[in-house]
Amino acid sequence: MKKYLQIHEWKIIEEGFNADNHELSESIFSLGNGRMGQRANFEETYTGKTLQGNYVAGVYYPDKTRVGWWKNGYPEYFAKVLNAAEWAGIEIKLEDEILDLDKCEVSAFSRELNMQQGYLERSFQAKTASGKEVKVKTTRFCSLVDDECGAVRYAITPLNFSGEISLTPFINGDVKNQDSNYDEKFWDETGHGFYKNGSFVEMKTKKTEFVVCTGMQFSLSLDNQAIEFESTQIEREKFTGIQIKTPVKEASTLTLYKYAANLSSLNHPKEELQKLTAETLERVSQKGFEQMLKEQAAAWAEKWQMNxxxxxxxxxxxxxxxxxxxxxxxxxxxxxxxxxxxxxxxxxxxxxxxxxxxxxxxxxxxxxxxxGQEVARNLLVYRYDQLQKAIENAAKLGFKDGAALYPMVTMNGEECHNEWEITFEEIHRNGAIAYAVFNYINYTGDEAYLASHGLEVLIGIARFWAQRVNWSEVRQQYVMLGVTGPNEYENNINNNWYTNTIAAWCLKYAVEAIEIVKKLNPERLEEILSKIKFSQKEETALFNKIADQLYFPFDEKHQVFMQQDNYLDKEQILVKDLPEGERPINQKWSWDRILRSCYIKQADVLQGIYFFQDKYDLETIRRNFDFYEARTVHESSLSPCVHAILAAKLGDExxxxxxxxxxxxxxxxxxxxxxxxxxxxxxxxxxxxxxxxxxxxxxxxxxxxxxxxxxxxxxxxxxxxxxxxxxxxxxxxxxxxxxxxxxxxxxxxxxxxxxxxxxxxxxxxxxxxx
CATH class of the missing domain: 2.60.420.10 (Maltose phosphorylase, domain 3)
Structure with missing residues (x-):
């Protein structure tokens, strides 16, 4: 753990600059508005260690998969949201010295994320190598109201000198993803240009051909009075900037207001992006920074009132x-x-x-x-819209007749994850998608969603499970072989209890959903069954048969559901007996050692008990909780919450x-x-x-x-x-x-x-x- 942030009920506060914490702070102080977002990179130059990050929702690139050798069925790419044009940047020169906190003596540094009103504020004093001292205060936000826009207010005050200060607000599209598999840059420029007090860079992604136009417009004030200025345009490939040089007296404050917009072809015609970007910038700059900030506070107040x-x-x-x-x-x-x-x-x-x-x-x-109900519904519709891709994903692995395997990782419905044990074995994700349909209907009462969207998804998933099991002559039951459960510290195991449990539930729920739609809208049911060529009598009978005869591992001695076959063959050293210096094991141990250990990354059996807790009495839940929590290292972020909920249910406050x-x-x-x-x-x-x-x-x-x-x-x-x-x-x-x-x-x-x-x-x- 690293505790360096102050406690405040409405703010995240960092006092003092420590370069070792910088990338961590860049994550924690990040901003977004659902349409775009950015890490908390400094506006001014910073040559220290940093992860530059600006992102535009829905814009991605299919980065070619990097594997040691190819297996049939491997995805050809790993889809990535792209690091997009840097829009908040401002190069600052104090006469001939670039302001760079990696090269300066920094004092009075403070960074605050105001969660109540939705903005990031930073202030500091810096002394350059030549001894010039300045005070800086910045405020920026990604607007909830104008959700393709962001704004920056950058105020700089010379403390011990009078002289020329140069400000160069810019748009920098010459960026790359740190996680690029082959160090490739994913953008090509399609245009750049200038407005009065502004500029833009337009770029297109390779292969996917998304186009994003990123533009800026700005104004200047000196001691709170707007000033006119002369400027110099700077341009190179994927970069536009406008340099302003102005004399500033000691203790006077020069403030730059920068407005930025990211417009993408996901939402606008490609041929109109440049024009629309200019119009958007003109509109928000006419509002002004203070009005935009006021609107931001009001939008966040409305959100906080509900959440x-x-x-x-x-x-x-x-x-x-x-x-x-x-x-x-x-x-x-x-x-x-x-x-x-x-x-x-x-x-x-x-x-x-x-x-x-x-x-x-x-x-x-x-x-x-x-x-509102429509927000969660949109998350379900996202998967419905990708159902055909899920059917294609399953077909690539040999499944047929409309069986659907939703991807472990996706942007457009295609599987794009390239680790065998995840891509092909962690199939329990199919169950989570079906469970979300149930969860939505159980909460909202919106059974009509089954007829409009949900039933097709449920049947596709049930068909997958029906083909994924096989009959074991030895057990005289259906079994599920070669899977990875939620515990990714186990690969290629047989009869993961959670996977079998949610598969059986999916099969039963699909049958139940058919009956619900039959009562609500029999004509729609016939339309769906005809569309997907579903043989109701034969397939529902098969679904029920498999669910009723599926094998679920159980340990009689401990009276717990067994995570998978042969789990107790592993050496059972509890987490409390694991030396602290060896944790987290995913950073200290070899993968071979992890796979042979009994340690659990996150809730696995307990994930299933959480989903279906009404099926189990408290003593059953308690036995399984005590058994598995003692073996869980919680090295997935998804683990502690499930354990917290079950502990609360058990009265273990x-x-x-x-x-x-x-x-x-x-x-x-x-x-x-x-x-x-x-x-x-x-x-x-x-x-x-x-x-x-x-x-x-x-x-x-x-x-x-x-x-x-x-x-x-x-x-x-x-x-x-x-x-x-x-x-x-x-x-x-x-x-x-x-x-x-x-x-x-x-x-x-x-x-x-x-x-x-x-x-x-x-x-x-x-x-x-x-």
């Missing part, structure tokens, strides 16, 4: 949950069903910015409860709180020593789940909300908001009681500690803890 979680008595926990929510909201807004949520969002390049099963397993609950802090402050405290390459965006939704489903005990059963909350010992109270079936609820948990306020015009029935509560419109109830 905020308030914690009294624990500032570190409060800061952490807001940081997680803030990053989620910066990453995905739900406006565009073509977009999804990369595990690192707009904060780094790892995982390529592609879609994983994380979205369905962890993010759906957050967006269901804190946004101490461990529930411990796991909550671990998931909530995973990036802020750099628990796994891997935040430098980006924050763990999808697991941040798990942090929300740990509070609402863990401490709040929220479940949806039979279409009704249930709460079974407890108050962590260190907290005085906590509260959260829920949007459920046209009812807006505020839930506050304090010592010995729960207060639920209905903020809508609809009456709602909920269950608290197992007892029914009818809450009238605009009324509240207070329930004492038994």
């Amino acid at each position: 905020d979680i308030q914690i009294e008595g624990d500032a570190a926990a409060q800061q952490a949950i807001r940081f997680n929510i803030f990053q989620l909201e910066q990453t995905y807004t739900g406006k565009d069903a073509r977009l999804n949520i990369g595990p690192k969002g707009f904060t780094g390049e790892k995982y390529g910015g592609s879609t994983y099963w994380d979205t369905e397993a962890y993010c759906i609950p957050f967006y269901l409860a804190t946004a 101490a461990r529930a709180y411990e796991f909550y802090l671990r998931t909530a402050r995973l990036d802020l405290d750099n628990y796994n020593n891997d935040t430098c390459d980006g924050c763990h965006i999808t697991s941040m939704a798990g942090t929300w789940m740990a509070v609402v489903e863990g401490f709040g005990g929220m479940r949806v059963k039979n279409g009704q909300l249930n709460f079974n909350p407890f108050l962590p010992e260190k907290w005085q109270s906590f509260s959260f908001h829920i949007n459920f079936r046209n009812a807006l609820l505020d839930i506050k948990v304090s010592a010995g009681k729960v207060q639920i306020s209905n903020k809508s015009n609809n009456q709602i029935k909920v269950f608290v500690y197992g007892h029914e509560q009818n809450i009238l419109a605009m009324q509240q109830v207070i329930v004492s803890k038994p």
Whole structure:
């Protein structure tokens, strides 16, 4: 862990500049608005170690797969969200010296991420090699209101000299991805040019031919008075800048306001991008920085009104949950069903910015409860729109007749992950996509989604499972061979309990969904079954037969579900007996040693128990929790939240709180020593789940909300908001009681500690803890 950030309920604060922390801070202080985003790189030149990162949602490149040897079925590429043009950059010269914090003596450095109002602020004093001292204060944001735009205010004050200061705001498209497999640059320039007080660079991605026009416009003031200036245009391939030289007296403040726009061919006609970029820049610069900042604060206030979680008595926990929510909201807004949520969002390049099963397993609950129904629905539609690609993916591996295997990693529906044990074995991701359909309908009651979209997806997935199993003459049951479960520290194993469990559930749910659609809209059902050539009698009988006769490993001695066949053949050294110096094992051990160990990367059996917890009594859950948690190293960001929720269900409040802090402050405290390459965006939704489903005990059963909350010992109270079936609820948990306020015009029935509560419109109830 690395703790260097101050605790504040609404801000992330870094005091003092330490170059060793810089890449970590670049991740943590990242900005975004769902349409674009950037790491917290400095505006001025920085020649120290840095990961330059600017990203445009939906724009990707198929980087050629890099493997030692080829196997049939390997994807030809790994899709990557591209490092796009640097738009916030400003070269600063103090007479003939470039301002570069790697070359200066830096003091009074402060960086603040204001999560309440959605902007990043930085200030510092710097002394150059020649002794010139300046004070700088910068503010920037990615606008939620004008979501293709960002803005920078850069103020510089000479402290011990009067002289010429040169400012060169620029657009730099000569960038590359740090994770480029062959050190290739992925952009070709298609044009550049200048406006009055502005410029643009337009580029096209190789192969995929996305076009992005990045432009800027700026103004200057001296001591808060707008000034006219002369400028020099600077241009080279993929680069445009405008240099302004102006004399500045000691203690006077020169301020540059820079407005930037990223317009892509994903959203606009290619031939109009340059014109539209100019028009967009003119519009936002006419608003001005202060008006844009005011609108930004208002937009974030509206978001916080719905999604905020308030914690009294624990500032570190409060800061952490807001940081997680803030990053989620910066990453995905739900406006565009073509977009999804990369595990690192707009904060780094790892995982390529592609879609994983994380979205369905962890993010759906957050967006269901804190946004309009259409936001979560768009995440499901994203997968429906890629169903044909999932069928093609399965066909490449030998499956047929409409069987669908959704990719482990994708941008456009094609599989683009190139590790055999992940791409071809970690097939449980199919189950998460089906479970998300169930989760959405269970929460919203929108069964019509099955007829419009969901049923086709469920049948495609069920057909895959039906072909993926085989009959074992020895066991006289169906088995699932050669898989990798959620625990990626096990590869090519047989009968992973979680994979078999979710496969059986998928088969049963597909049959159930057919019956639901038959009752709702029989004509639509016939249309779907005809379209996909589904033989209802034969295929549903097969689905039921496999689900009823599938093998599930179980250990009689320990009375636990066995993670997979032969798991107990491994040497059972518990995590508590593993020397601290050998952790994290994924950074200290060889892969061979990890695979032979009993250690578990993340919830595996416990993932299945979390999904289907109503099927198991508390003692069954407790035995499995105690057995597997003792062997889990939590080296996946997705692990602590599931453990927190199950610990809370078991009444193990101490461990529930411990796991909550671990998931909530995973990036802020750099628990796994891997935040430098980006924050763990999808697991941040798990942090929300740990509070609402863990401490709040929220479940949806039979279409009704249930709460079974407890108050962590260190907290005085906590509260959260829920949007459920046209009812807006505020839930506050304090010592010995729960207060639920209905903020809508609809009456709602909920269950608290197992007892029914009818809450009238605009009324509240207070329930004492038994």
